[in-house]
Amino acid sequence: MVTGIREFLRAESASGILLILAALVAMILANSPFLDLYRALLDLPIHLRIGAFEIAKPALLWINDGLMAVFFFLIGLELKREFIEGELSDARKIALPALGAIGGMAMPALIYLLVNRGDPAAVSGWAIPAATDIAFALGILALLGDRVPTQLKIFLVSLAIFDDIGAIIIIAFFYTADLSLNALATALACVLVLAFLNWRGVMRTSLYLAVGLVMWASVLKSGIHATLAGVVLALFIPIAEDPANGISPLRHLEHDLHASVSLLILPLFAFVNAGVPLQGMSAEQILGPVPVGIALGLVLGKQLGVFGLCWIGIRLGIARLPQNVNWLQLYGVAILCGVGFTMSLFIGSLAFEGADSPYLHQDRIGILGGSLVSALLGYFWLRRALRSPSG
Secondary structure, three states: OHHHHHHHHHHHHHHHHHHHHHHHHHHHHHOOOOHHHHHHHHOOEEEEEEOOEEEEEEHHHHHHHHHHHHHHHHHHHHHHHHHHHOHHHOHHHHHHHHHHHHHHHHHHHHHHHHHOOOOHHHHOOOOHHHOOOHHHHHHHHHOOHHHOOHHHHHHHHHHHHHHHHHHHHHHHHHOOOOOOHHHHHHHHHHHHHHHHHHHOOOOOHHHHHHHHHHHHHHHHHHOOOOHHHHHHHHHHOOOOOOOOOOOOHHHHHHHHHHHHHHHHHHHHHHHHHOOOOOOOOOHHHHOOHHHHHHHHHHHHHHHHHHHHHHHHHHHOOOOOOOOOOOHHHHHHHHHHOOOOHHHHHHHHHHHOOOOOOOOOOHHHHHHHHHHHHHHHHHHHHHHHHOOOOOO
């Protein structure tokens, strides 16, 4: 178990560093003479047609709807494993990160709504600052070296898992377009097939993935966001070991996918979504209610919500402070939770979808600014807190 946690932390830390580099390259290209080339790459049309069935999308949406479904599939695998045999299988250990995640989603959303009240178009972005980017946050922790207690990292990972559950629920219920009943019926039929395969104890992952691919295409056409198909598919992958070879299909897939998702898919997603052309943007747009609400939600809302509800839970005896972790260090991690980068960009693309949105790119200003401030504040706070033997 400890070895698995260390491998996970190393991969996530490396991913966080690549995310930073990918975002920087995107910002440089978007504000350079290569802007047209950058946009042409994002708008590159890619068509897939099989008979009468056709998917035609630009490269940007193939990444956001296609490759990110693989990311959500990995999240689903990790969620299932953690709840069955991991850190979240112990009810005594899940109270604190669960409370932190609830506070860390509610407070940023509340701050955003207060800043943007009265504007129905802007209010749809309320969930943008509610997300935490685990890879980015762990990348910051990696810069602090071995001084960071393992229990503090596990707390952050566990909190981010609950945060992901919240994000999945939000996307499913609040960012779903008009439904196509025929496509939805096909997707539900795929779910029944997956349930049957799991019930019969089928261990061949190729069968699950084949059905999952059909389900993804159906969900894409149904109006529900296609990435949710990845989570649903993951829930049916068997975690038990195959009697024929002693290998768990779930753990095998999780191990194989982790490096490609962390080191390729997420940096690629950051590259195509983080490029914000600042030329032509007025101060009113940069400092408008949407970017300010997102930035305040990430910087203030996250730390107040995460630390506040954790503090209340510990004081009431509902939860307990992790071993070898003090209050200063816990507060430092609460600040780092304000790094919302990947999931915030993803929810922002759903909330303000379309070139005609008046807030196109404004949300990214708030996300990048709030995440950067949270990363710097969290780093320097923890750098000092890790020198302190007590909180």
